[in-house]
Amino acid sequence: MPGRLLIIDDDHDMCLLLQRFLEKNGFEVMVHHKGQKGIAAYQASKFDAVICDYRLGDMDGIHVIKTIRQADAAAVIIVITGYSNTRVAVEVMKLGARDYITKPLVPDELLAVLKQALTAPVSSAHTTPSAAGREQAQGIPAPATVTEFYTKTKSPVMQEVYRMIDVVAPTNYNVILYGESGTGKEVVARMIHEKSLRRNKPFVAVDCGILSRELSGSELFGHVKGAFTGALYDREGHFATANGGTLFLDEVANLPPEVQTTLLRVIQERRFRPVGSGREQPADVRVVVASNESLIDAHQKGRFREDLYYRFNEFMLSLPPLRERKEDIIPLAQLFMQKAGEETGNKPAGFERNVYSFLRGYSWPGNLRELKNIIRRAVLLTPPDQLISLEAFPPELWNTENAEETARKTISADGQPQAVADSSLQEELAFDDQEDITTVYDRLKGAANKAEYQAILQALKKANFNKKKAAAILNIDRKTLYNKLKNFRLRYSY
Helix, strand or coil, X not given: CCCEEEEECCCHHHHHHHHHHHHHCCCEEEEECCHHHHHHHHHHCCCCEEEXXXXXXXXXXXXXXXXXXXXXXXXXXXXXXXXXHHHHHHHHXXXXXXXXXXXXXXXXXXXXXXXXXXXXXXXXXXXXXXXXXHHHHCCCXXXXXXXXXXXXXXXXXXXXXXXXXXXXXXXXXXXXXXXXXXXXXXXXXXXXXXXXXXXXXXXXXXXXXXXCCCCHHHHHHCECCCCCCCCCCCECXXXXXXXXXXXEEECHHHCCHHHHHHHHHHHXXXXXXXXXXXXXXXXXXXXXXXXXCCHHHHHHCCCCCHHHHHHHCCCEEECCCHHHCHHHHHHHHHHHHHXXXXXXXXXXXXXXXXXXXXXXXXXXXXXXXXXXXXXXXXXXXXXXXXXXXXXXXXXXXXXXXXHHHHHHHHECCCCCEHHHHCHHHCHHHCCXXXXXXXXXXXXXXXXXXXXXXXXXXXXXXXXXXXXXXXXXXXXXXXXXXXXXXXXXXXXXXX
């Protein structure tokens, strides 16, 4: 697994600690504290993965992701964010980030995310991630578990979706899939493919949201040598790759107008011409498109062709968000727990009873992707063969009504607990060149624990050491606070 990593983060101390920890685990690491310098470093050299903080001094992580993905569509980017920024995490995943990790950083989680990101298959250095890689990146089961994913969802609304899949799959109808980000649109597209007569032919997934305006035509239809500056060889596009099978176009409304015009002609005539070529090729491809907004609304805003919409709209399916299919939350959480246990080798015995109430009560704005990432983190924080407790989940998620207020009280603007910025933690982040991997690991894990400790201590001081009031400030129950105080071996006199 070890490879060459680029870290882009303006927190100098955390970068030093991360660099040492990752180097002890066999990685070659380069660090930059400015987004622009990090982008330049990636463009000048080859890295296996990029770890980028969402908030940087000179720009935000979204700009970094867009720029790097335009230069290399298969770039593996992992974003550092905070649990108070769940919607930001969803947005960066839509833009092509492979995964995200949350502050305070947990060493086991960081290594697990890197392992998954670096082992997920991708097509080539100049194409979008393969279907398997994209499904893993989005926190949705990979192709081998599509059937298992199907059997775990028993809600009436999803059963109706599956019934519609059975109806449309054997046909050659084009299909539009609507749903919020993370609802599993690509998994449904694959289900349609696997139940169709094209099941033995390719399934090709393309994220239109990360295709550059200049090269999107080449990505879809291919090009011939010399078609444009940089076209040094003939290249097969996604339509040719998917010939005989299914082409899945995610976030199709993001395609530029000129590509939409070409795409309309291809859908109508079932033929396409590579960029720069004078010869047409047959296009025996079934097209499934997905969008998290109405394509009619996109047309009214001038972003999508109406005639292309009607070509696609031979059949339409809407996927419900996870909050509207609560019957599926527990079975899916158990599935993700099982998969995370197999991935990490750390297999919990199950969930404590109060965890079930939390899982059912939370609104899951990031849908399946958020559920999977939170379960994976909880698995890492739970000793083997023990039940996952509520303490393994971020406290600011336990009470959705006050989550944002709690985040403002205990989390700084960049998602880091306020105490991490205190000078008292600077010594915790220092290291010695002779430290072994266990010591560095303990320091990194200790920094995360220290951040939580400082947040609790601040709340206790603010509440004049009244535990009930401190728990209210932290938005956790008193029992949870007592357990944390016990874990930190704090003793107070009241």
